[in-house]
Amino acid sequence: MIKANFIFTKYSKSFSVHIKNLEQLTVEQIQEIENFVKVRNGIFDFNNYSFSIQKKIEFPEFVELIQQSNIQAKLSEHIIQLKSQPRVGFGQYKGMQYNELPDSYMLWLKSNYRGYDRDTIEKELKRRKL
Numbered sequence: 252m253i254k255a256n257f258i259f260t261k262y263s264k265s266f267s268v269h270i271k272n273l274e275q276l277t278v279e280q281i282q283e284i285e286n287f288v289k290v291r292n293g294i295f296d297f298n299n300y301s302f303s304i305q306k307k308i309e310f311p312e313f314v315e316l317i318q319q320s321n322i323q324a325k326l327s328e329h330i331i332q333l334k335s336q337p338r339v340g341f342g343q344y345k346g347m348q349y350n351e352l353p354d355s356y357m358l359w360l361k362s363n364y365r366g367y368d369r370d371t372i373e374k375e376l377k378r379r380k381l
Contacts, residue, residue, distance in 0.1 A: 252277070252280075252323065253272065253275050253276060253280075254323045254325050255270055255273075255276055255280060255284065255322065255324040255325070256270065256271040256272045256324070256327075257269070257270060257271075257317070257324045257325065257326050257327070258270075258271055258327050258329050259310050259313050259326060259327065259328050260328075260329040261307075261308070261309065261310065262351040262352065262353060264305070264344075264347065264351070265303060265304065265305045265306060265307065265352075266303065266304065266306075266307075266308055266313065266353075267301055267302070267303040267353060267354045268301060268302050268303070268313075269299070269300060269301045270284065270300045270301065270302070271300070273297075273300040274300075280322075280323070283320070283322050284302070287316075287317075287322060288304065291304045292304070292305070293305070293355075294354075294355040296354060296355070296358065299354065299358075299380070299381055301354055303353040303354045303355045305353055305355070310326075310328045313326070336348045336349055336350055336371075337368060339352070340368070341366070344356060349371055349372065349375045352375075354379065354381060357372070357375060357376055357379065357381055358381060360372050361381065
C-alpha cells in the first residue's frame with residue numbers, strides 16, 4: 252500500500268499540509284485523512300490536495316498526531332523564509348502577514364474579498380498555487 256506523502260508547512264497561528272500523492276491513495280486512506288481533519292475542525296481541500304487546521308502546532312507534534320491516528324504517511328516539513336510583507340488590516344487575522352494565513356482563509360479571500368490589497372492576495376495565492 253502506498254503511504255500518503257504529507258508536506259507540513261507551519262504559519263504563525265496555523266499550519267497546512269499538502270498531500271503530494273493524493274490521487275494515488277485508496278478511498279479508505281483518503282477517508283482516514285478526512286476524518287483526521289474533521290475531528291480537528293479543519294478544512295480538507297481536494298482541489299489543492301491539502302488540508303489546514305487553524306491551530307498553532309509544531310512539526311514534531313504533528314508527527315505524533317499522525318502516528319497516534321494510525322495514518323500511514325511519509326512526513327516532511329516545508330520551511331518558509333519570512334520576509335517583511337504587507338499585513339492583513341482587517342478581520343480575525345488582522346496584523347498577520349499574508350504568507351502566514353491558512354490556505355482555507357486565503358481561499359475564502361479569493362472568493363469573497365475585493366478590497367485595496369487584492370493584488371497582494373493574488374500574488375500570495377499564485378505563490379501557493381491555490
